[in-house]
Amino acid sequence: xxxxxxxxxxxxxxxxxxxxxxxxxxxxxxEAVCILGxxxxxxxxxxxxxxxxVPILGxxxxxxxxxxxxxxxxxxxxxGLGFVPQTENIFTRLTxxxxxxxxxxxxPAPDRRSRIDAMLDMFPDLGSRPGEIAxxxxxxxxxxxxxxxxxxxxxxxxxxxxxxxxxxxxLVGQVFETLRRISDAGVTLVLVEQNVRAAxxxxxxxxxxxxxxxxxxxxxxxxRDNRLLGELFLGHRAKGxxx
Amino acid sequence: xxxxxxxxxLIAGSTIGLGAIGLTLAYSILRFANFTHGDFLxxxxxxxxxxxxxxxxxxxxxxxxxxxxxFGWGLPLAIxxxxxxxxxxxxxxxxxxFGRLRARGADVIIIVMASFGASMALRSLxxxxxxxxxxxxxxxxxxxxxxxxGMRATPDQLLVIGMTAVLVVGLHLIVTQTATGRAMRAVSxxxxxxxxxGIDVAQIVRITWVIGAGLACIxxxxxxxxxxxxxxxxxxxxxxxxxxxxxxxxxxxxxxxxGGLIIGLAEAFxxxxxxxxxxxxxxxxxxxxxxxxxxxxxxxxxEA
Amino acid sequence: MELIAYxxxxxxxxxxxxxxxxxxxxQWGQTGLFNVGVxxxxxxxxxxxxxxxxxxxxxxxxxxxxxxxxxxxxxMATGALLSLAVGLLTLRMRADYLAITTFGIAVALQLVFQxxxxxxxxxxxxxxxxxxxxxxxxxxxxxxxxxxxxxCAVVLVLYxxxxxxxxxxxxxxxxxxxxxxxxxxxxxxNPVFLRLQAFALGGAIMALAGAVQAHFIGxxxxxxxxxxxxxxxxxxxxxxxxxxxxxxxxGAVLVWAIWALSGALISELFPADQQAxxxxxxxxxxxxxLCIILLWRPQGILPxxxxxxxxxxxxNKDQ
Numbered sequence: 001x002x003x004x005x006x007x008x009x010x011x012x013x014x015x016x017x018x019x020x021x022x023x024x025x026x027x028x029x030x031e032a033v034c035i036l037g038x039x040x041x042x043x044x045x046x047x048x049x050x051x052x053x054v055p056i057l058g059x060x061x062x063x064x065x066x067x068x069x070x071x072x073x074x075x076x077x078x079x080g081l082g083f084v085p086q087t088e089n090i091f092t093r094l095t096x097x098x099x100x101x102x103x104x105x106x107x108p109a110p111d112r113r114s115r116i117d118a119m120l121d122m123f124p125d126l127g128s129r130p131g132e133i134a135x136x137x138x139x140x141x142x143x144x145x146x147x148x149x150x151x152x153x154x155x156x157x158x159x160x161x162x163x164x165x166x167x168x169x170x171l172v173g174q175v176f177e178t179l180r181r182i183s184d185a186g187v188t189l190v191l192v193e194q195n196v197r198a199a200x201x202x203x204x205x206x207x208x209x210x211x212x213x214x215x216x217x218x219x220x221x222x223x224r225d226n227r228l229l230g231e232l233f234l235g236h237r238a239k240g241x242x243x
Numbered sequence: 244x245x246x247x248x249x250x251x252x253l254i255a256g257s258t259i260g261l262g263a264i265g266l267t268l269a270y271s272i273l274r275f276a277n278f279t280h281g282d283f284l285x286x287x288x289x290x291x292x293x294x295x296x297x298x299x300x301x302x303x304x305x306x307x308x309x310x311x312x313x314f315g316w317g318l319p320l321a322i323x324x325x326x327x328x329x330x331x332x333x334x335x336x337x338x339x340x341f342g343r344l345r346a347r348g349a350d351v352i353i354i355v356m357a358s359f360g361a362s363m364a365l366r367s368l369x370x371x372x373x374x375x376x377x378x379x380x381x382x383x384x385x386x387x388x389x390x391x392x393g394m395r396a397t398p399d400q401l402l403v404i405g406m407t408a409v410l411v412v413g414l415h416l417i418v419t420q421t422a423t424g425r426a427m428r429a430v431s432x433x434x435x436x437x438x439x440x441g442i443d444v445a446q447i448v449r450i451t452w453v454i455g456a457g458l459a460c461i462x463x464x465x466x467x468x469x470x471x472x473x474x475x476x477x478x479x480x481x482x483x484x485x486x487x488x489x490x491x492x493x494x495x496x497x498x499x500x501x502g503g504l505i506i507g508l509a510e511a512f513x514x515x516x517x518x519x520x521x522x523x524x525x526x527x528x529x530x531x532x533x534x535x536x537x538x539x540x541x542x543x544x545x546e547a
Numbered sequence: 548m549e550l551i552a553y554x555x556x557x558x559x560x561x562x563x564x565x566x567x568x569x570x571x572x573x574q575w576g577q578t579g580l581f582n583v584g585v586x587x588x589x590x591x592x593x594x595x596x597x598x599x600x601x602x603x604x605x606x607x608x609x610x611x612x613x614x615x616x617x618x619x620x621x622x623m624a625t626g627a628l629l630s631l632a633v634g635l636l637t638l639r640m641r642a643d644y645l646a647i648t649t650f651g652i653a654v655a656l657q658l659v660f661q662x663x664x665x666x667x668x669x670x671x672x673x674x675x676x677x678x679x680x681x682x683x684x685x686x687x688x689x690x691x692x693x694x695x696x697x698x699c700a701v702v703l704v705l706y707x708x709x710x711x712x713x714x715x716x717x718x719x720x721x722x723x724x725x726x727x728x729x730x731x732x733x734x735x736x737n738p739v740f741l742r743l744q745a746f747a748l749g750g751a752i753m754a755l756a757g758a759v760q761a762h763f764i765g766x767x768x769x770x771x772x773x774x775x776x777x778x779x780x781x782x783x784x785x786x787x788x789x790x791x792x793x794x795x796x797x798g799a800v801l802v803w804a805i806w807a808l809s810g811a812l813i814s815e816l817f818p819a820d821q822q823a824x825x826x827x828x829x830x831x832x833x834x835x836x837l838c839i840i841l842l843w844r845p846q847g848i849l850p851x852x853x854x855x856x857x858x859x860x861x862x863n864k865d866q
Binding site: 051052053072073074077078083085088089090091092093094098099101102103105106149153 | 422425426428429432433435436437438439440441442443444445544
């Protein structure tokens with residue numbers, strides 16, 4: 001049984017226009033996997049579909065042994081999926097504490113306070129001023145809060161959509177350091193990233209999506225050779241049935 | 244200037260404010276201007292009247308006025324029944340109309356248009372069932388008691404003001420301090436993200452209708468108690484309700500209440516100075532002024 | 548013979564509604580603006596034209612005795628000016644604020660019609676509004692047919708004008724702004740200005756309809772311009788096919804027919820003392836019909852191939 005497995009996944013906003021055109025992959029418990037690909041390949045759309053935000057037009061998605069395709073986002077959280085969107089990933093009008101309290105609501109009452117405290121400890125920038133309005137946080141701090149919120153419920157699988165987007169190199173380093181800690185703690189990690197170098201450094205396996213289909217699925221070591229990556233991004237080698 | 248207008252304004256403003264709270268909640272969470280909200284007030288009053296009649300048939304003693312008010316224990320009980328039925332009406336309307344339009348991604352303006360059509364149908368249905376003749380909750384007359392400073396109020400009126408204050412404070416506490424309130428504020432900011440956070444958005448939508456319709460029923464009963472019950476009572480309040488909600492800032496409960504009070508007071512003083520026939524113009528003028536000078540209202544956010 | 552007279556009368560009223568629908572179509576079908584105050588614009592046209600053309604009246608402005616066409620022209624100008632004012636206030640805002648504000652306009656105008664006695668005659672309204680074929684009044688059939696002729700002529704002229712406009716550069720610019728505002732702006736079109744013009748044009752046409760109605764019936768009262776009228780007109784446009792001038796005309800005739808038929812049915816089925824209350828059933832029918840159309844065939848009977856369907860939801864596209 002894999003933590004996350006996807007078979008023949010087709011997804012898109014318009015029923016007549018699939019952006020994800022039939023993708024198969026699976027992620028084992030404890031793995032850290034990155035999803036790469038050129039702009040417009042459908043990476044974001046694919047993980048949004050897995051997270052229940054984009055309509056699934058065909059195929060199946062399994063979390064552990066449960067089939068989850070078609071469930072609304074809040075049900076997926078209960079099934080153990082934690083999703084961090086790329087933008088607009090925290091509630092700027094609520095306080096830091098309130099953002100965490102919403103997530104904690106999913107836990108049994110006795111555990112809520114301790115998990116919130118654990119997250120505030122893990123991210124001291126947040127812990128120092130939990131009553132502050134989240135909208136006042138800087139870009140990097142917002143990503144921290146977004147990650148803390150997703151981790152609070154101890155998800156089986158944590159999926160992140162371009163966590164480094166819009167951040168300065170130093171902050172990118174901090175974010176990936178945090179992700180390293182999370183991965184070391186045993187959380188299964190699926191990461192869509194444009195920052196190829198950081199992604200390859202963090203993860204053990206890379207999937208490359210080109211034009212809605214999986215062009216490559218293998219250990220990150222294979223992609224250290226830039227030539228292969230370049231070919232994949234420029235579309236000369238596509239795996240699977242032709243579009 | 245007769246200070247009695249102050250009390251009159253507070254009383255009218257309480258009703259408008261309660262109705263506006265329901266409207267502003269629906270507006271901020273469901274994201275559309277609901278033209279049927281006025282009719283929830285009217286239906287609330289009529290449904291409560293009907294339940295009250297049934298209860299009176301079951302136990303005659305319930306109708307007997309309880310001193311110092313003009314109504315008996317039957318009315319509070321009937322309000323519970325009436326509110327429950329009004330909530331069912333609102334949920335039903337969402338299920339067969341608004342929810343379906345939302346599900347297929349229809350533009351907000353189409354949903355507003357549907358609410359306009361539904362409101363006319365609801366209003367006319369009331370007229371068909373109950374006729375246009377005004378009816379009343381009670382025949383008991385009330386003597387207005389002096390309050391000092393030249394103002395007088397009946398016990399019923401003071402009760403209305405008091406109940407409104409209690410409801411507004413209670414609601415404000417719910418929205419700011421409870422998990423449900425946090426969830427509502429979250430859905431109001433970003434419904435998709437709320438789902439990602441684990442909030443059952445459909446449940447929050449239902450809760451919003453429950454609170455909105457429940458408050459509308461109470462506001463309708465208050466208006467019916469203090470004035471009269473007739474099919475167009477809700478529709479005639481619609482413009483003041485919208486004006487109050489926009490004046491207060493969409494999504495703000497204290498704002499809606501304050502907006503309601505301001506409009507109530509403005510109407511009362513206008514009636515005194517200019518005349519009762521121009522009362523409805525007050526809400527319109529306030530609405531235009533708000534949209535011209537500060538469209539986000541008193542406590543609203545500036546739209547991006 | 549009586550039937551012909553009645554049919555002509557019925558169609559004339561339907562045609563005046565068609566004029567209102569054509570005006571509304573410019574605002575909604577072509578520009579996407581939800582005007583919930585239609586009755587106010589119709590009313591202002593009626594009152595302006597009435598005030599300018601009625602003979603001297605005690606306690607009320609009048610006595611200008613101007614020709615009917617001048618009244619109609621003044622009505623259109625007033626409608627346009629009022630629309631400009633409303634548009635300037637709300638066009639930059641979200642669509643539902645426009646809806647609420649136009650709703651308020653109609654309420655406010657209704658108050659003016661009702662209470663400004665020296666201008667409008669108050670609750671009594673205005674009488675003795677000159678009718679185009681006054682001489683023929685004694686012969687019902689000729690009179691009704693003549694009126695029908697005039698009204699149809701107005702509808703025809705408007706229809707041709709509006710169709711021509713829709714295909715003109717102005718119409719194309721308007722459609723561009725509607726389909727993709729940002730792209731249109733990049734091409735140098737000014738969306739707010741275009742919408743303002745469309746709104747004013749629609750308002751002028753609605754006011755004209757009010758004037759035509761006023762001169763057809765001969766008297767007007769504040770109770771003619773209630774939200775009920777706004778509601779009927781919207782039902783007509785949505786049922787007939789919004790975004791579509793032929794749909795506007797078809798919807799007007801069809802919904803008016805349903806209204807008249809249901810009215811006749813109700814007076815047959817209900818005893819005399821229940822008539823007033825039964826009349827409210829007519830409104831329930833129209834309201835339910837409007838909601839059903841929005842749910843099941845939102846493009847109306849005569850759909851336009853593009854424009855409007857975009858508003859009705861991704862999953863509702865015409866093929």
